[in-house]
Amino acid sequence: MPLVTTKDMFAKAYQGGYAIGAFNVNNMETIQGIVEAAKEVKSPLILQVSSGARKYANPTYLKKLVEAAVIDSGLPICLHLDHGDSFELCKSAIEDGFTSVMIDASHYAFEKNIEITKQVVQYAHDRGVVVEAELGRLAGVEDDVKVKPEDSSYTRPEEVHEFVTKTGVDSLAIAIGTSHGAFKFKGEPKLRFDILEEVGKILPGFPIVLHGASSVMQDYVKIIEEFGGSMPGAQGVPEDMLRKAASMAVCKINIDSDLRLAFTAMVRKHMAENPTHFDPRQYLKPAREAIKDVVKHKLINVLGCDGKAE
Numbered sequence: 597m598p599l600v601t602t603k604d605m606f607a608k609a610y611q612g613g614y615a616i617g618a619f620n621v622n623n624m625e626t627i628q629g630i631v632e633a634a635k636e637v638k639s640p641l642i643l644q645v646s647s648g649a650r651k652y653a654n655p656t657y658l659k660k661l662v663e664a665a666v667i668d669s670g671l672p673i674c675l676h677l678d679h680g681d682s683f684e685l686c687k688s689a690i691e692d693g694f695t696s697v698m699i700d701a702s703h704y705a706f707e708k709n710i711e712i713t714k715q716v717v718q719y720a721h722d723r724g725v726v727v728e729a730e731l732g733r734l735a736g737v738e739d740d741v742k743v744k745p746e747d748s749s750y751t752r753p754e755e756v757h758e759f760v761t762k763t764g765v766d767s768l769a770i771a772i773g774t775s776h777g778a779f780k781f782k783g784e785p786k787l788r789f790d791i792l793e794e795v796g797k798i799l800p801g802f803p804i805v806l807h808g809a810s811s812v813m814q815d816y817v818k819i820i821e822e823f824g825g826s827m828p829g830a831q832g833v834p835e836d837m838l839r840k841a842a843s844m845a846v847c848k849i850n851i852d853s854d855l856r857l858a859f860t861a862m863v864r865k866h867m868a869e870n871p872t873h874f875d876p877r878q879y880l881k882p883a884r885e886a887i888k889d890v891v892k893h894k895l896i897n898v899l900g901c902d903g904k905a906e
C-alpha cells in the first residue's frame with residue numbers, strides 16, 4: 597500500500613469517536629519503535645516531520661525511512677509536514693511526496709492566515725495532498741520559536757466557519773489550552789472543552805486537530821531525574837482529557853514530547869548503568885523499545901485507534 601492521506605482515516609475516526617496518533621519523527625529508531633507498536637495493534641498512523649526534523653535528518657533519508665515503514669508494516673501511513681511556516685516549505689514537502697501538510701500561519705492576522713492557507717490548499721489539492729491549518733495560538737516551544745503564554749490565544753469559535761469555507765482546508769488545529777513541550781500547565785491542568793464543543797457544533801463532521809498533546813508520562817520524567825536530568829514541574833495533558841477530546845471532534849492528536857522523554861530516559865539509564873558501553877546499538881535498543889511501549893499505550897488506551905487498520 598502506498599502512503600495515504602488522512603481523508604479516510606479522519607472520516608472513520610470522527611464516526612467512531614477515536615483519534616489517529618500523529619507522532620513526530622527524526623531518526624530510524626523512533627520510526628521503528630512507532631511502527632512496531634502500530635503493527636502489533638493494527639493501527640493507522642500519521643508520521644509527522646517538522647522543518648527542524650527535515651534539517652536534522654535530511655529530507656531524503658527521512659522519506660526513505662518512512663517508505664521502509666510502509667513496506668515493512670503494510671499499514672495505512674500518512675506522511676505529514678508538521679508546522680509548515682511558508683507556502684514554499686509546504687510546496688517542497690509536497691514535491692518530496694508528503695501526503696499531508698500543515699500550513700501554520702496562526703501567528704498572522706486572521707485575513708493573512710486565510711490568504712496563505714488558501715494558497716497552500718489550492719496547490720496541495722491539485723496534487724491530491726490534504727492540508728491542516730491552525731486558528732488560535734498555542735504556547736510553548738516549536739523549533740526555534742518560543743511562544744510565551746501571554747502571546748498565546750484560544751481559538752475563537754466565531755471565526756472557524758469563515759476560515760474553513762474560505763480556505764477549503766481539510767482539518768483544523770485549534771488552541772484550547774494545550775501547549776508544546778514538557779511544561780504545559782502551572783498548577784491544575786485545564787482545557788477549554790467548551791470551545792471544542794462549540795467548534796464541533798459549528799463544523800459538524802469536520803476533523804479537529806490537537807497539538808501539544810503529550811501527557812508527559814511521569815514514569816519517564818522520574819527516570820530522567822534519577823539518572824542525572826532535571827525537569828522540575830514537567831507536566832502534560834491528563835490522559836482522560838485526551839480521551840474525552842478524541843470522543844468529540846478531535847481526529848488527530850500530536851505527540852512528540854512523550855517520545856523524546858522516553859527515548860532520553862532510556863539512554864540516560866543505560867549509560868549510567870553501563871559506564872563501559874560505547875556501541876550506540878546498546879543504548880539505542882532500549883530507547884527504541886521505550887518508544888514502542890509509549891506508542892502502544894497511546895494507541896490502545898488514549899487514542900482508541902487500535903484495530904482500526906483492519
Ligand code: G3H
Pocket residue numbers: 620646647648649678679737738739740776852853
Ligand atoms: O510542535 C513541534 C514538534 O514537537 C516538533 O518539534 O520543531 O523541535 O522538531 P521540533
Ligand code: 13P
Pocket residue numbers: 620678679775776777778806807808809810811850851852853854
Ligand atoms: P507535544 O510537545 O505535546 O508532544 O506536542 C507535539 C506537537 O504538537 C507537534 O506538532
Ligand code: ZN
Pocket residue numbers: 679776807808850
Ligand atoms: Zn504542534
